[in-house]
Amino acid sequence: MAVHAVSVEGLQVAKAAQGLVHGMGSPLAETRRSCGRIAVSDATVLLTGETGTGKEVFARFIHGSSPRATRPFVPVNCGAIPENLLESELFGYVKGAFTGAGSPRKGRVAMAEGGTLFLDEIGELPLGLQVKLLRLLQERTYEPVGSSESLTTNFRLIAATNRDLSIEVKAGRFRSDLYYRLFVCPIRLPALRERTGDVPVLFSHFWRTRGETRPVDPEVLRLLSAYPWPGNVRELENLVERLSVCTEGAVVRVRDLPSDFGGLGVSDSAYPEQAMDDAVSHEIYTPSITSYDPTPTPLVASVPRMPPAAVPPVAYMPPMRVPTPLPMAAAHADDELTPPPLTLPGETLELGSFERPEFPSVRLVLPIDLPTMLRELENAYLDAALEQTGGNKKEAARLLGMGRTTLVEKLRRRGADASKA
DSSP states (O other): HHHHHHHHHHHHHHHHTTTOOOOOOOOOHHHHHHHHHHHHHOEEEEEEEETTTTTHHHHHHHTTTTTTTTEEEEEEEETSHHOOOOOOOOHOOOSSSSOOOOOOOOOHHTTTTSEEEEEGGGGGOOHHHHHHHHHHHHHEEEBBBBBOOOOOOOEEEEEEEOOOOOHHHHHHHSSSHHHHHHHTEEEEEOGGGOEEEEEEEEHHHHHHHTOOOOOOHHHHHHHHHHSOOOHHEEEEEHHHHHHHHHSSSSSOOGGGGGGGGOOOOOOOGHHHHHHHTTOOOEEEEEOOOSSSSSEEEEEEOOOOOOOTTSSSSSTOOOOOOOOOOOOOOGTTTTSSSSOOOOTTTTTTOGGGGGEEEEEOOOOOEEEEEEEEHHOOOHHHHHHHHHHTTOOHHHHHHHHHHHHHHHHHHHHHHHHHHHHHO
């Protein structure tokens, strides 16, 4: 049992560490070092910062770096639990304490025995419970609801809030004695707009975590770095998910961004002339991810512009990197949403392993219906990839250099368009 507890806690620590990604020279580096120094003690920690800055991530990091790492980490959101239930949720209750209490129940304080109790949004704690929490911190004793017997406890407290508790104290909404009891090791987490250099690195982290390999236009990262990020890191993570799901092109460009970020919020199909430009030489950014101090790696794609007469306009596609075919056992794993790596380590493959669809020679006659031509070109590649992989969408998506969800969405839209015709 002890081994199992350690392994689960190890996963929590690893997850917390992933959320501490930042760039070189970031103010978050000093914050992380401070948390590492504090972690070895049992001192109470008060994490402050705007919503979405990662307060629970840092709380888990402190717990995982402390001598209590093998014991439970018990989070409680003080703002999400109704006031009339919060006391019994924290301290538990005995049988018969109230109607419906047919059996005793342990509270979160008892669950955190030997470990860490994390009280998130502690500024939402009612005044009546603030008194009991103060006694708990000072005496290390508490009484379950309906009991007159005091129980002792041993835990480490980490509290977090997005409010300014000093203002709450002046307004009479937070007890001053509890405030000073919590204010032992205060840690302020900077907002994302205060560390804009971390935006490309965090983008890379979330992009790679989703299994994405598509490159990103540097102008996209410039616009994201200039955005104020009122939702901080959580807002950035949600944007990365949106781009991963909704972007149809082989490169993420400014037009794929929502309008709030300076983009158009539309896909390549609405701008076919720009989609064709993706084939020519352009400096693009390929996100890379490391553990703590990753540095974005720019990549210049040197794809020469082909003379108009050299290749039929409809048949021209840029050189592509395609994967090694999967073993037969893996060919049926079609239920995963994240595409695996495009190549094996140190291996570079050319387009020769993927058969191009055959296209007739085209003689252009004005007016040219370019959107229709591009749709036909895309459909030909989709059909060829599906035919070559026996209908396996995951493998077909790998051949086409896109995520499986993107391929499924393209097929869904194609079917919807066909039904309207």
